[in-house]
Amino acid sequence: MDQSLLHPVQRTGRAIRVVHRPTNLGDALAILADRSGALPVAGGTDLLLDLHRGGPGEPVELLDLTNVDGLSDISSTSDCITLGATVTHNQVVRSADIRGSALPLAQACLEVASPQLRNRATVAGNIITASPANDTISALMALDAIVTLAHLDGDGSVVTRDVAIDDFFTGFRTTVIEPGELLTAINVPRLSAHCRGMWVKLGMRRAQAISVIHMAIVISIDDDGIVAGARIAAGSVAPRVVLLPTVAAALIGNQLDDSTIAAAALAASDAIDPIDDVRATADYRKQTIKTVTSRTLAALRDNRQAEMWPAEPPCLTDTGWMSSDRSSPTQVDESTPISVTVNGTTITAAGAASRNLLDWLRDQAASEPEAGPLTGTKEGCAEGECGACTVMLDGQAVMSCLVPAAQAAGGEVTTVEGLADDSELHPLQQAFIDDFAVQCGFCIPGFLVSGTALIDEVNRPDDEQIKLALSGNICRCTGYYPIMDAVRNAADSEGGS
Ligand SMILES: Cc1cc2nc3c(=O)[nH]c(=O)nc-3n(C[C@H](O)[C@H](O)[C@H](O)COP(=O)(O)OP(=O)(O)OC[C@H]3O[C@@H](n4cnc5c(N)ncnc54)[C@H](O)[C@@H]3O)c2cc1C
Numbered sequence: 001m002d003q004s005l006l007h008p009v010q011r012t013g014r015a016i017r018v019v020h021r022p023t024n025l026g027d028a029l030a031i032l033a034d035r036s037g038a039l040p041v042a043g044g045t046d047l048l049l050d051l052h053r054g055g056p057g058e059p060v061e062l063l064d065l066t067n068v069d070g071l072s073d074i075s076s077t078s079d080c081i082t083l084g085a086t087v088t089h090n091q092v093v094r095s096a097d098i099r100g101s102a103l104p105l106a107q108a109c110l111e112v113a114s115p116q117l118r119n120r121a122t123v124a125g126n127i128i129t130a131s132p133a134n135d136t137i138s139a140l141m142a143l144d145a146i147v148t149l150a151h152l153d154g155d156g157s158v159v160t161r162d163v164a165i166d167d168f169f170t171g172f173r174t175t176v177i178e179p180g181e182l183l184t185a186i187n188v189p190r191l192s193a194h195c196r197g198m199w200v201k202l203g204m205r206r207a208q209a210i211s212v213i214h215m216a217i218v219i220s221i222d223d224d225g226i227v228a229g230a231r232i233a234a235g236s237v238a239p240r241v242v243l244l245p246t247v248a249a250a251l252i253g254n255q256l257d258d259s260t261i262a263a264a265a266l267a268a269s270d271a272i273d274p275i276d277d278v279r280a281t282a283d284y285r286k287q288t289i290k291t292v293t294s295r296t297l298a299a300l301r302d303n304r305q306a307e308m309w310p311a312e313p314p315c316l317t318d319t320g321w322m323s324s325d326r327s328s329p330t331q332v333d334e335s336t337p338i339s340v341t342v343n344g345t346t347i348t349a350a351g352a353a354s355r356n357l358l359d360w361l362r363d364q365a366a367s368e369p370e371a372g373p374l375t376g377t378k379e380g381c382a383e384g385e386c387g388a389c390t391v392m393l394d395g396q397a398v399m400s401c402l403v404p405a406a407q408a409a410g411g412e413v414t415t416v417e418g419l420a421d422d423s424e425l426h427p428l429q430q431a432f433i434d435d436f437a438v439q440c441g442f443c444i445p446g447f448l449v450s451g452t453a454l455i456d457e458v459n460r461p462d463d464e465q466i467k468l469a470l471s472g473n474i475c476r477c478t479g480y481y482p483i484m485d486a487v488r489n490a491a492d493s494e495g496g497s
Pocket residue numbers: 039040041042043044045046047048049065085111112113114117120121122123124125126127128129133134135136177181182183184208209210211383384385
């Protein structure tokens with residue numbers, strides 16, 4: 001079949017031939033050096049889509065970083081917080097240290113995609129994709145972060161270099177990363193006592209929304225109330241995320257009063273050169289950035305920068321990053337069997353290199369004799385947008401359509417079939433029936449897995465928490481009120497406190 005005749009979602013995309021799963025950085029860099037063209041993968045939420053949408057071509061090899069020791073840690077010193085390359089957005093959201101000392105980054109991470117995506121997607125992947133719409137970039141630029149890159153030298157030693165985030169991007173979706181290099185760390189200076197920072201996003205809706213504008217402002221204010229320093233970064237307003245020095249100039253040396261704020265807002269509008277695209281016209285962006293700038297500055301003046309942070313944002317997770325299993329294969333090709341404990345039963349099956357976890361569960365695992373029914377998990381979009389494919393992977397809700405199956409090797413998966421206790425439905429399943437929260441049913445397995453994860457995490461979620469938790473799940477026919485009722489009632493019947 002001529003692939004060019006198909007709609008983009010019908011095309012097969014690039015096949016994955018081998019997934020390398022090294023356990024230390026030296027081995028990862030050696031694979032990169034030996035096998036030019038092996039593509040690093042962390043959460044896979046950008047890469048799998050790029051491979052799919054890019055159309056057919058030579059099969060690729062992936063270099064999975066999620067099993068590499070030490071890359072999933074957040075570490076800190078008195079003046080800096082360091083994120084390893086596989087630190088996810090939800091790890092940042094859960095870090096009280098980052099909220100306290102680098103709030104704009106936590107605010108940006110909380111607005112990326114949906115809880116399931118945030119459990120997989122990494123901050124490093126977000127900046128390496130280098131889209132001007134990628135939310136964490138403006139936060140990291142305003143915070144003056146430094147990125148660490150590593151490669152192997154001629155005698156096989158690991159060599160690193162540090163690059164200021166301002167110098168990391170070379171243009172639209174391009175960076176200074178050289179072939180053979182990996183990003184290993186993002187170093188974020190702590191905001192000092194005189195500094196305040198805030199990140200904001202203007203999007204078409206509250207979740208799964210590509211930014212129309214995103215902006216981060218960090219200012220320092222001296223004892224007389226004068227702005228002593230300012231870094232302002234904005235995204236979706238130019239081919240790359242940009243610093244706005246003229247806005248800083250309008251602030252520095254002045255009291256943060258209404259006239260200074262108005263001058264800074266005007267300077268922001270004058271400084272940007274956006275394009276018209278599907279989300280907004282250039283003119284709309286030039287107008288609205290004035291409002292975004294002035295509201296953000298007013299919030300900083302009044303020390304209200306953390307006001308919009310939800311009390312306890314649910315992450316649909318009970319762990320940090322996936323637990324690594326060192327005994328799982330370090331190289332997975334199409335014939336390599338991987339073992340995954342699915343709903344309590346260990347299933348061993350091949351076909352993991354070329355498949356996402358959703359397809360591996362439905363095609364490969366389901367046909368093993370020891371597996372029970374496994375077709376409850378659905379494909380709605382295959383692009384991380386709808387949540388119908390939600391499963392728990394090592395204690396985290398994930399979009400299984402965007403998880404390379406090889407990354408689940410040695411892990412534990414719970415699908416909708418694993419929620420009931422033998423013949424007794426899970427209280428949330430019963431509540432969906434009692435509250436008429438089901439029509440066609442296609443989306444329901446995903447809602448049930450996300451909803452169960454929420455109740456496990458928060459006990460008695462309030463409406464804001466339910467909305468946040470289910471923001472990655474879309475239903476085209478029931479409507480959301482009965483679904484919210486069911487979650488609320490199931491939480492009540494579980495007797496959480
Ligand atoms: C439905 C959906 C909604 C989304 N919504 C948002 C949103 O609201 N805001 C937003 O900013 N983004 C959004 N994204 C984009 C995406 O989720 C983020 O960019 C994410 O942070 C990418 O991280 P990842 O770990 O999944 O990257 P991956 O897909 O694993 O990797 C991304 C790129 O970085 C390379 N790479 C990864 N790690 C390294 C490394 N350590 N060294 C060298 N190269 C590396 C990969 O080869 C690839 O080119 C969305 C994506 C989807 C599918």
